[in-house]
Amino acid sequence: MHTSMRRRTTAGVWRRLQAVLVALAMAARPAQCETQQSKKPLVTAVIVFGDSIMDPGNNNGLHTVVKANHPPYGKDFAGHVATGRFSNGLIPTDFIAQGLNLKQLLPPYLGVQHTPEDLLTGVSFASGATGFDPLTPIIVGVISLEQQLAYFDEYRSKLVGIAGEEETRRIIDGALFVVCAGTDDIANTYYTTPFRSAEYDVPAYVDLLLAGVESFLRNVSARGAKRIGFAGLPPIGCVPSQRTLGGGGPRRGCVPERNAAAQLYNARVQELIRELGEEDRAGFPTLVYLDIYAVIQDLVENGERHGFSETTRGCCSTGTVEVAVLCDARFAPVCDDVADHVFFDSYHPTQRAYKVIVDYIFDHYIHFLHL
Numbered sequence: 001m002h003t004s005m006r007r008r009t010t011a012g013v014w015r016r017l018q019a020v021l022v023a024l025a026m027a028a029r030p031a032q033c034e035t036q037q038s039k040k041p042l043v044t045a046v047i048v049f050g051d052s053i054m055d056p057g058n059n060n061g062l063h064t065v066v067k068a069n070h071p072p073y074g075k076d077f078a079g080h081v082a083t084g085r086f087s088n089g090l091i092p093t094d095f096i097a098q099g100l101n102l103k104q105l106l107p108p109y110l111g112v113q114h115t116p117e118d119l120l121t122g123v124s125f126a127s128g129a130t131g132f133d134p135l136t137p138i139i140v141g142v143i144s145l146e147q148q149l150a151y152f153d154e155y156r157s158k159l160v161g162i163a164g165e166e167e168t169r170r171i172i173d174g175a176l177f178v179v180c181a182g183t184d185d186i187a188n189t190y191y192t193t194p195f196r197s198a199e200y201d202v203p204a205y206v207d208l209l210l211a212g213v214e215s216f217l218r219n220v221s222a223r224g225a226k227r228i229g230f231a232g233l234p235p236i237g238c239v240p241s242q243r244t245l246g247g248g249g250p251r252r253g254c255v256p257e258r259n260a261a262a263q264l265y266n267a268r269v270q271e272l273i274r275e276l277g278e279e280d281r282a283g284f285p286t287l288v289y290l291d292i293y294a295v296i297q298d299l300v301e302n303g304e305r306h307g308f309s310e311t312t313r314g315c316c317s318t319g320t321v322e323v324a325v326l327c328d329a330r331f332a333p334v335c336d337d338v339a340d341h342v343f344f345d346s347y348h349p350t351q352r353a354y355k356v357i358v359d360y361i362f363d364h365y366i367h368f369l370h371l
């Protein structure tokens with residue numbers, strides 16, 4: 001099985017990648033012009049902070065195992081390039097940028113050469129496996145949310161260099177900010193490592209996360225964000241790896257305890273967002289809670305309604321535990337019916353499932369963001 005994958009040499013892959021990059025670079029310009037001509041962008045830029053759901057490749061240059069810049073990641077991306085996106089193709093940031101008529105792909109802030117236009121219309125600072133608990137990024141060697149804000153400050157001065165202070169202010173004023181993190185805090189730091197669970201019960205740990213959320217949102221607000229979409233947590237206990245690791249038994253049912261933790265966090269975060277919203281008149285930005293719990297639960301429980309027949313296993317390898325470094329085409333086969341799967345690896349949705357989730361967000365929340 002998959003001997004062709006194994007036989008492919010690194011040099012061969014590298015040559016293919018270079019050819020693909022050249023093709024992409026040539027294809028990018030006309031596509032961008034077309035979008036601009038056909039539909040007016042709804043925002044000036046999209047600026048994203050968060051974790052792997054939103055990370056288009058910021059982890060690629062880090063010393064961490066949490067990377068997706070190797071096959072089979074990207075197997076359905078243009079040119080089959082593994083860009084670092086944790087999926088077989090596009091991730092939510094790309095669908096958000098497309099849905100706002102802004103651009104086809106939202107680039108990572110790190111590790112790529114941006115055109116001025118790409119910087120001006122937004123980037124993602126997200127880093128796979130980070131979280132609101134300051135310990136979470138440290139355990140796995142990825143970029144903290146605080147550091148993502150420091151990169152934002154650097155990014156802002158690049159915008160000033162390109163377009164001047166006044167235009168930069170206009171861009172930030174007209175931008176949509178998106179924040180998505182917290183899953184790794186609960187799934188990894190709390191339930192997988194001993195560092196927090198020895199000291200905190202779930203409600204106390206949720207308090208710790210909420211302190212991080214509030215501090216982060218105040219810091220984003222202080223940077224001039226006018227509109228922020230804040231994603232809640234998915235049903236963490238129903239993600240394939242959690243079904244396997246969480247004592248769901250041989251039938252690998254959802255882990256109720258982990259879903260309850262996600263729901264408690266979601267309830268508390270919504271309270272916090274309401275409170276911060278009351279500061280609205282005092283200049284706090286429009287802050288909208290984006291519920292992704294229900295839509296992902298529906299995908300998992302009623303997959304067939306959305307055309308998915310495999311909802312409990314990822315497409316990569318056995319689909320029960322493999323993610324990032326363990327999901328590697330050199331060692332593990334990849335399924336040949338990815339479109340039937342909700343999950344690509346044991347943790348991250350497929351491109352098709354991501355599209356369902358982002359369509360849901362657009363249908364339900366876009367008007368709250370005054371777009």
Ligand SMILES: *[C@@H]1O[C@H](CO)[C@@H](O)[C@H](O)[C@H]1NC(C)=O
Binds near residue numbers: 145146212219
């Ligand atoms: C927010 O900013 C303060 C002051 O710079 C800093 O101490 C804190 O760590 C920041 N919090 C986050 C989550 O970025």
